[in-house]
């Protein structure tokens with residue numbers, strides 16, 4: 001292993017170029033990725049010498065085009081748990097947590113309130129019959145199967161961290177910046193924090209015979225194939241993870257907040273990939289390919305890159321770490337009586353560092369003051385905060401929360417547009433009326 005795992009993890013751009021070079025040499029696979037996507041990546045990488053011959057032997061063309069997102073049906077079909085409307089807003093096959101409902105919860109989000117992001121629907125997986133198959137060219141030997149009991153016999157670790165969709169906050173590209181984006185119109189509730197308990201992926205990979213030349217792992221869900229709105233079958237939900245991250249802090253979780261993992265959140269076992277975009281945390285994992293050649297899937301080529309005017313034609317590097325955000329636990333357009341004391345509460349989080357400070361403005365951004373933090377900031381997790389406000393002037397205004405993390409990043413006023421609306425990090429202007 002490299003001496004500093006984190007440097008390798010962070011430099012996704014270099015990693016991507018290396019993958020493409022290997023793909024050109026016929027040493028990387030891209031099953032289920034449209035030929036045009038790999039071509040686009042190659043064209044932009046400046047590595048495209050000898051392209052036609054390679055394409056003839058290596059690329060698998062897929063018919064049709066992959067749309068940016070699934071189509072949203074009118075209900076949260078396919079979710080098993082109840083979705084009371086005071087806690088959730090259904091969005092197609094997904095359910096967004098109403099942030100205001102988190103005010104009555106603690107640091108961790110109860111399963112009852114935790115958002116659900118399903119590409120298709122929650123499958124029923126029989127835990128007693130379930131096995132995890134670990135296989136591939138990055139292993140010495142034929143790989144290994146693990147039952148749930150096998151995983152539970154390994155040293156158990158608990159990680160307190162958020163799972164957050166890369167598209168969380170997407171609707172503000174439109175409502176706040178007037179830009180059009182595709183995808184589920186989340187406000188800020190495509191996030192939850194839990195105590196996740198399970199086995200280290202590193203332990204499982206080593207028991208399966210991990211070789212030093214392994215570069216990628218590809219965990220795959222047991223839910224149904226994902227078919228885009230345009231009718232292209234992209235296969236099972238799967239997304240490659242560089243080996244450095246896989247060996248760092250990733251777990252195979254079988255418990256959430258001290259209970260067996262519930263169906264909607266990946267029962268019996270899911271990955272938890274701290275600080276990374278939610279798609280990395282594959283639910284209902286059934287097998288993990290360990291490869292000595294780089295792997296591609298639609299979830300690191302078409303999806304989960306930044307496309308748009310500010311980005312190269314092949315898009316940014318694949319998304320890895322989450323961005324920085326804040327949200328109030330306050331109804332949208334809340335009415336607040338003047339000359340009364342109000343305790344404004346909310347949460348902030350960052351995938352890059354821990355939260356260093358949160359500033360609040362109750363006058364539409366003219367003046368700012370520090371919020372009081374209620375959690376010791378932890379990597380990959382959110383902090384709760386509060387501030388008191390006694391408004392005196394009646395009428396509509398906005399309240400704002402702006403976080404800064406330990407890497408020195410502060411939430412900007414505007415997020416650079418990308419077509420799929422990922423990683424919105426701008427300060428959200430939350431409307432209230434003082435009455």
Ligand SMILES: Nc1nc2c(c(=O)[nH]1)N[C@H]1C(S)=C(S)[C@@H](COP(=O)(O)O)O[C@H]1N2
Nearest residue numbers: 115116117118119165221237265278282283
């Ligand atoms: N197998 C599988 N894993 C998956 C998904 C999925 O649809 N199928 N959705 C991903 C996405 S996009 C997100 S944001 C998280 C959501 O996790 P949650 O539903 O437990 O909140 O799971 C990820 N893992």
Ligand SMILES: [Mo]
Nearest residue numbers: 165166278279
């Ligand atoms: Mo997501």
